[in-house]
Structures are given as C-alpha cells and as structure tokens.
Amino acid sequence: MGKAVRLDAFGGPEVLAVREVPVPQAGAGQVRVRVTAAGLNPMDWIMTADADTAARFGLSLPAGFGTDYAGVIDEVGPGVTGFAPGDRVFGSALSRAVADFVVVDAAGEAAANEVHHTPGGVDDRTAATLAIAGRTAAAALAVVDPGPGDTVLIGGAAGGVGVFAVQLARIAGARVLGTGSAGSAGFLRELGAEPVTYGDGLAARVRALAPGGVTAALDLHGTDTVHAARELGVPDARIGTIAAQVDGVAAANGANAAPGALDEIARWVAAGRVRVPIAASFPIGEIRRAVELQAGRHVHGKVVIEL
Numbered sequence: 001m002g003k004a005v006r007l008d009a010f011g012g013p014e015v016l017a018v019r020e021v022p023v024p025q026a027g028a029g030q031v032r033v034r035v036t037a038a039g040l041n042p043m044d045w046i047m048t049a050d051a052d053t054a055a056r057f058g059l060s061l062p063a064g065f066g067t068d069y070a071g072v073i074d075e076v077g078p079g080v081t082g083f084a085p086g087d088r089v090f091g092s093a094l095s096r097a098v099a100d101f102v103v104v105d106a107a108g109e110a111a112a113n114e115v116h117h118t119p120g121g122v123d124d125r126t127a128a129t130l131a132i133a134g135r136t137a138a139a140a141l142a143v144v145d146p147g148p149g150d151t152v153l154i155g156g157a158a159g160g161v162g163v164f165a166v167q168l169a170r171i172a173g174a175r176v177l178g179t180g181s182a183g184s185a186g187f188l189r190e191l192g193a194e195p196v197t198y199g200d201g202l203a204a205r206v207r208a209l210a211p212g213g214v215t216a217a218l219d220l221h222g223t224d225t226v227h228a229a230r231e232l233g234v235p236d237a238r239i240g241t242i243a244a245q246v247d248g249v250a251a252a253n254g255a256n257a258a259p260g261a262l263d264e265i266a267r268w269v270a271a272g273r274v275r276v277p278i279a280a281s282f283p284i285g286e287i288r289r290a291v292e293l294q295a296g297r298h299v300h301g302k303v304v305i306e307l
Contacts, residue, residue, distance in 0.1 A: 001020045001021065001022060001023065002020070002021060002022075002023045002099065002100030002101050003018055003019070003020060003021070003099065003100050003284060003307070004018070004019055004021045004064060004096070004098065004099030004100065005017070005018055005019075005064060005065040005066065005098040005099065005284065005287050006018075006019040006021070006062050006063070006064060006065070007048055007061065007062060007063045007064075007065060008061060008062050009061065010048055010049060010050050010051050010053075010054050010061070010063075011048075011049065011050075012045070012049065012295075013045070013287075013288040013289075013291040013292050013295070014288065015048075016065060016287050016288050016291065018284055018285060018287065021099070023100070023101050024101055024102070024103045025075070025103070026075040026076060026077035026080075026103050027077050027078075027103070028077050028078045028079050029077060029078075029079050029080060029105055029106055029107060030077040030080070030103050030104065030105055030106060031073050031075065031076050031077065031080060031083050031089075031103070031104060031106050031115060032073065032074055032075035032076075032077075032101055032102070032103050033069065033071045033072065033073055033074070033089055033101065033102050033103075033104065033115065034071050034072050034073075034074045034100065034101060035069045035070070035071040035097065035098075035099060035100060035101060035102055035307050036070060036071040036072065036124045036128075036306070036307055037069070037070045037071070037124045037125045037127070037128035037304050037305065037306050037307065038066045038068060038069050038070075038097040038098045038099075038128055038304065038305045038307065039066075039068035039069075039070075039128040039129035039130075039131075039132075039133075039302055039303070039304050039305075040066060040068075040290060040291065040294045040302070040303045040304070040305065041067060041068065041132045041133060041160060041294075042160070042294070042295070043067065043132065044065060044066050044067060044095070044291070044294075045291055045294070045295050047059065047095065048063060048065060048095065057094065057095070058094075059094075059095055063095055064095050064096035064097075064098070064099060065095060065096070065097075065098050065287070066095065066096070066097035066098035066099075066305065067092045067093060067094050067095060067096075067097050067112070067131065067132055068090075068091075068092055068097055068128050068129060068130070068131045068132050068133075069090065069091060069092070069093055069097040069102055069128055069131075070088075070089070070090040070118060070124040070125070070126075070127035070128035071088075071089065071090075071102075071124065071307075072086060072087065072088055072089070073085050073086065073087045073089055073115075074086075074101075076106075077106075080106040081106075082106065083106050083115065083117075087117060088117070088118040088124070088127075089115050089116060089117055089118055090115075090116055090118050090124075090127035090128060090130060090131065090266070091104060091108075091114040091115040091116050091131055092112060092113065092114050092131040092132060093112070093113060094112035094113065098284060098287060098305050098307075099307075100307060112255075114131070114262075116262060116263055116266065118266070119266050119267055119269070119270035120270065121270040122266060122269050122270050125278055125281060125304050125306065126269060126276045126278070127266070128304055129160075129276050129278070129302040129304065130262060130265060130266055130269070130276070131262060132254055133160045133161045133163070133164050133302070134164050134254075134257075134261070134262050134265040134266075135254030135255070135257040135261065135262055136161045136164075136242055136252065136253075136254035136257075137161050137162075137164035137165040137168055137265075138164075138168065138254075138257040138258065138261040138262070138265065139242075139252040139253060139254050139255075139256050139257040139258075139261075140161070140165060140218050140220070140240050140241075140242055140252035141165060141168050141169060141172070141218070141240075142252070142257070142258060143218075143240035143250045143252050144216040144217070144218060144238045144239070144240050145216075145238075146169045146172045146173075146174035146216055147172050147173050147174060148172075148173035148174070149173075149174075149215075150169075150172075150173075150174040150175065150215045150216055151174065151175045151176075151177065151210050151212070151213065151214050151215050151216075152169050152174045152175070152176050152177070152214070152215070152216045152217065152218065153177045153178075153179070153196075153206060153214045153216070153217040153218070153225060153228070153229055153232075153234075154166055154169070154176060154177070154178045154179065154193065154217070154218045154220065154225075155179045155198065155217070155218065155219040155220055155221050155222075155224060155225025155226075155228075156179065156180075156219070156220035156221030156222075156225070156243075157176075157178025157179055157180055157184075157188055157191070157193050157195075157220070158178070158180040158181075158184040158187055158188055158300050158301075159220060159221065160301070160302055161220050161242060162178065162220050163191055163275075163276065163277060163301060163302075164265065164274065164276075165218060165220065166178055166188070166191045166192055166193045167191055167192060167268075167273070167274045167275070168265070168274070170192040170193075171268065171273060171274075174216075175194070175210075176192060176193040176194065177193065177194050177195075177196050177206060177209060177210060177214070178191070178193030178194065178195055178196065179195075179196050179197070179198040179202065179224075179225060180195055180196075180197070180198060181197065181198070181298075182197050184300055185197075187277070187300045187301075191275070191277075194209060196209055198224060198225075199224075202224060202225070202228040203227075203228040203231040203232055206228060206232060207232065213232065213233065214229060214232045214233075214234055215234065215238065216234060216238040216239070217229035217232075217234050217238070217239045217240075218239075218240045218241070218242075219239070219240070219241045219242075219243070219244065220241075220242050220243065221243060222243060222244050223241070223244045223246055226239055226241060226244075226246050226249055236248040236249050240252050276301070276302060277300060277301030277302065278301055278302055278303075278304055279293075279299040279300055279301035279302060279303055280293060280299065280303050280304070281303075281304045281305075281306050282303070282304070282305055282306070283305070283306060283307075284305055284306075284307055287305060290303055290305055
C-alpha cells in the first residue's frame with residue numbers, strides 16, 4: 001500500500017484527505033514513478049472545486065489531486081524503451097500526482113500524462129514545478145513571439161506561470177515589464193522584470209516606465225493587462241491570455257506547447273538560465289494547508305509537496 005491524496009467529494013481544501021491506496025502497477029508502455037515531490041498549480045484546485053468543472057477534465061469520484069510530479073522510476077512495463085528503473089524523471093499525471101506512486105505512459109506527450117528525464121543538476125523539488133507552468137508559459141510566449149527589440153508587458157508576473165514567462169522572454173532578448181503588488185517588486189527584479197504595480201492607472205504607469213511603447217503583452221491573471229495593453233496601442237495579435245477569454249485575443253493552453261519545449265526549459269534550469277523560486281514546501285500530511293496557501297494567489301513562486 002502507498003499514500004495518496006484523495007477526494008470523496010468535490011470542493012475546497014477541506015475535502016482533501018491522505019489515504020492508504022493500493023500501489024499501481026506499470027502496464028505495457030508504462031512506467032511507475034516513486035514520487036518524491038509534487039508541485040501545486042491553480043488548475044489543481046480549480047478543476048476539483050465542483051462536479052461540473054471536474055467533468056470537463058474527465059474527473060470522477062473518488063479522485064486524486066495534483067498534476068506535476070518528480071521522482072524515480074521503480075518499475076518499467078513491457079515494451080518501454082528509453083527509461084529504466086533508477087532513472088530520475090519529472091512530468092505530469094492529471095489529478096493524481098500527490099501520491100507515493102504514479103503510473104504514466106512512457107511515450108506520453110500529453111500535458112496530462114507524460115514523463116521526462118530530469119537533467120543532472122536539477123533537484124526533484126524544482127523538477128516537480130516544471131510541467132504545467134513551464135508548458136503554459138512556453139505556449140503563451142509562442143502567441144506573442146517576443147524577441148530583441150520587444151518590450152513585453154506581463155500581467156501576474158510573480159505567479160507560478162509568470163516566473164517562467166518573465167525569464168523565457170528575457171532569454172528571447174525582450175525587455176520585460178511585470179505587474180505585481182508593491183511587495184513583489186524586489187522579487188520581480190530578481191527574475192529580470194521591471195516591476196509595475198497592478199490596478200487602476202496601470203496603462204499610465206507602464207507609459208511612464210516605457211515611454212517608447214510596449215510591443216507585446218501577456219495577461220496571466222485575468223483581463224486587466226489586456227485592457228491596459230490595448231490602451232497602450234498593442235495590437236490584439238500580440239496579446240495573449242491564459243486565464244480568461246477576450247474576443248480577438250488568443251488564449252494559450254499548455255497542452256499546445258511546442259514539442260520539446262518542456263525539455264528545453266529543464267535544460268535551461270540545469271544551466272542556471274532559468275531559476276524556479278520555491279515559495280514553500282509541505283509534507284503530504286499538510287496538503288490542506290499547502291493548497292490554502294497556493295489558492296490565495298499571493299505566493300511568490302511555487303508551492304511543493306514533498307513525499
């Protein structure tokens with residue numbers, strides 16, 4: 001038997017419980033991973049908040065929780081090539097990652113069921129934060145395609161996706177302005193963004209910071225950055241969102257990230273070009289507390305469960 005977080009009803013953190021469950025077995029084309037760390041994302045608690053939302057993700061009760069994981073392969077099913085017991089890996093397992101063991105498809109490229117080799121020099125806590133946020137940031141940046149000469153406004157820059165988007169845009173050669181609270185200014189500077197406080201008057205503050213203009217924008221939180229970007233003259237073709245639908249503006253989905261994008265991000269982490277701030281780590285027994293912190297949307301960086 002192994003431990004796993006389970007839900008017997010959809011709802012908030014109060015429905016999460018640690019249960020003893022049978023250890024899954026790797027079938028043909030699958031690997032079993034002994035999970036050492038699981039990273040939390042907003043989608044984890046959003047999609048398990050109510051039955052209708054859960055159904056859109058194909059979830060039914062009883063359900064697991066969490067999607068990003070890292071760990072070590074301990075069982076390989078028939079027909080698997082490229083992976084062996086003892087390999088350090090990371091990836092995503094939709095709503096079942098906060099568990100001692102997960103089984104995933106060895107050839108899986110889907111954002112909900114995938115496994116990748118963890119590069120040397122990347123610890124498991126960090127690897128466990130990469131899949132969902134890294135994929136989403138890569139997909140969002142592909143919408144606006146930043147490069148040298150661009151000034152990119154990123155709304156929600158201090159959040160889980162934002163920390164990747166800021167650094168990837170900087171790697172692409174763009175200047176980055178990142179919105180956040182006044183208290184996040186130092187954090188954003190460390191990532192490579194020039195901080196600008198969100199809220200009323202955002203466009204005016206951005207104009208003062210970048211009188212030469214903004215050429216692209218990503219809204220990683222809602223729609224406020226979209227409206228400010230339009231006010232600043234950014235064309236809709238160079239504005240992207242991830243958490244809202246706006247007519248005329250492309251909404252990015254991590255499932256549509258380019259093949260190889262996640263492995264490239266992992267290599268940049270290993271090389272020290274991308275840094276992943278870990279805001280807090282919790283043991284599995286404190287899953288409710290961890291989700292409450294992450295769901296508050298005010299943490300700077302990622303929240304991780306250690307197993």
